[in-house]
Amino acid sequence: MTAKPPPDPAAPPRSPWPGSAATAPARPPEVTARRLVARSRIFRVEAMDLIFSNGAQRTFERILGGRDSVMVVPVLGAETLLLIREYAAGTDDYQLGFPKGIVDPGEDILTAAGRELREEVGYAARRLCDLQRVTLAPGYIQHGTRLVLAQDLYPSPAPGDEPEPLEVVPWPLTDLDGLLARPDFTEARSIAALFLARRYLQQAHQAPAADGKGRSAPGNASSPSPDETR
Template sequence: MEHLVEKTIRKEKIFSGKVVQLYVEDVQLPNGKTSKREVIKHPGAVAIIPITKEGKLVLVRQYRKALERVLVEIPAGKLEKGEEPLATAHRELEEETGYRARSLCHIASFYTSPGFADELIHLYVAEGLTKIENAASLDEDEFVDILEVTLEEALEMFEKREIYDAKTAYALQYLQLRRAMGEEHA
């Protein structure tokens, strides 16, 4: 596979923000020619599929500035420096939904956009949910509505493009597969 590797010749940081850093890299291609790559560095994130004892999914509705629209998604959030994904999942579940989970099971980790970003999302299923009286609050720049829906209702939201992001689509596919295999959660 070495014949596919691009070697970095030069790397320049163009932007450093609160969440991402943008680099422009000069690379030597496998055929010896050179090219430029724009690369976004991201600390990584978690996404959670919270399932209530009634078998409903806990979702969040929020505005996404990059898309200039409101989406319905599974709860998610970025890893803080030095934080383990499991700890992030517990924190984000509580902050975004007001629930605490008895168990969090890691399902998969996947890259969101490997053509230009290194963001890795760790996906968990959260079960044994308990509503918390004084839950940790959202970040000051975060505003969400909480929804509890059946898988069928979530799939309808997907059809209507209310659910329109990859991590939530992945989660719905996972739940459908588990149902088809007779291994439903909750």
């Protein structure tokens, strides 16, 4: 394990909250042993023996994942989201969410996003923007997901590997309440992607037009991220 940087000095000052630590840990825990404790066709579980800086010892398990996945928020025209409704084996029901998939070996994020978009909703995008990387459950899952906004769509279907055709569900970006109220729109990644995409589009809309000082075009893959512009 590599050493971790000290706590972020830019973090806001802490108050002495009751019952909580007055200071951050002296240093990150040391991993004294790792072993594979279970594996299946898809999943590998690693146990890690840890010694924390205060001397406490624990064994934690985590699900190993070599590669990140990508989740795409496709916006058709100015304000129609394209969602897919698909069988979800984990919850054994149909779930509404954004298209997603594993990033193939050697594939870059935006290429993977464009591929999943063509395979799952039948469109390609002239503009793809890497919004943010998120994790699922960092306490016990290693891999993460890159959230990508797709705009300027045009029809360009590609064959996927789904067992049955996916249902594509258009949804007005203005009806966020209706989408969040649906009992089949539950995935935290999709909810985070929805809010982050809307926030990005709102900030892009508010940004100054191309004048040599502001951003040349919102959503361009080479533009600064929204966080860099504010």
